[in-house]
Amino acid sequence: MPALPTLPRPPSLAELLPGSLRRRIGERLQNLRIPDFTVPGPVARLVAHLPQQPPTQALTLALNLALDRVLPRDTLSPLTGRHLQMRVLDAGLRLDFTLAGRGFRRVAPAAGTKPDLVVSATARDYLALALREEDPDTLFFSRRLRMEGDTDLGLLVKNTLDAIDWDALKARLGGQRQG
Template sequence: MRAERFALARTRATIDAVDDGMLLLLAARRRLVRLAARLKPSAGLVASDPARESAVRQRGQRLARRLDVPAGTAAHLFDLMIADARAQQGLSDDADQGGQDRSPVMLDGMNPPNDLSRAAPMLRLLPPPRRIAPLLRVLPARWQHALLERAMARVLAAPIADGALDFMAGRRLGIEVSDLGLCWVLSLRDGRLVVVDDRPEASVRGSATDLLLLASRLEDADTLFFQRNLVLTGDTELGLTARNLLDRLPWESVPLGLRIALNRGARFARAAREAHRQR
């Protein structure tokens, strides 16, 4: 009985932590909605976007199905979030009766501008990585690991296939994202890079932005290590082999969509960092 009471108290404390996480995520969504609201006029879009709302709802339903969350519950949650986002922008509660702004208007040159510096005032509204860190900690480790393993399998498919990563078999290389407080230890097992629960023999440490700049090839490994934006610790030979491999990665073999996503993400993260530095 006492053990059950204790277990219940611990369970409830964890429920509280999850509730906090949900509110933190809602606060983050509201900030992003504020940013979207500011970006839309200069992107040639009107505030109300029923097509986007329906895409957001559909994504939510798909994920809910995979996570075993009842469809009705997920639908309520999305109704609430979207109604809140519409209220933030002074829009009526119901997108279908949302006044004149029926569908988004696309103007010429809708591609994201190359020069993100003009968006600095808005980028400053984004929370810096250290504020995002508590949100990421709410994500269960096994989800983080599964996402990372899937991303690595796609980015590194060619070097894994041609044996360029064989030196990682049974070795443990750490990736530390300093500003997000994240650390993963990678190893090559059965021809796959996996996250293992062990101490690293060598580690690469850097901020989320610098690691993204490296992954997207917007900065080369030499520059990042020379400027000490990325730091190698532990077994030098293993670290240097990994670092040299990064330099020789056949970028052309990475699927085009992923290359574009990485490139955009890295440029966005760099611009947001600049905007925060100028504050």
């Protein structure tokens, strides 16, 4: 069977744009900020009645991908077996999870029990934290990020996130894509 001809690689966006335009677009993208937004109330009321398992599974998958690569398991060991809850206030989400021996997993909340730690914020503020646009301390002291329950666990989570060298991680991920 004859080999299929290989198609030429399409030019990248950087190759198509002139230098000055490419530079201006790059500068704008670097200074891009997340707009202020709130999930509309009717959407939040609907989401609050939907099963919370799919978004919790997505969260635990993301945490497990970061575990041992970005999030040091030994530092997080005090979270083992503890019931953690992440509330996305404007989206009606309550994501219940724990750290187990094999990683993060979803927890079905038991009636009448409270999570050991509840971290609450809006979708916009969680996104800003993830993109390092906002600092956890700034959100905490402006009462946009709240912690209830075992505050030692909350400080552990906050300090672990603060200790991550995001620039080194971005460089490492960028190098993997190119390599």
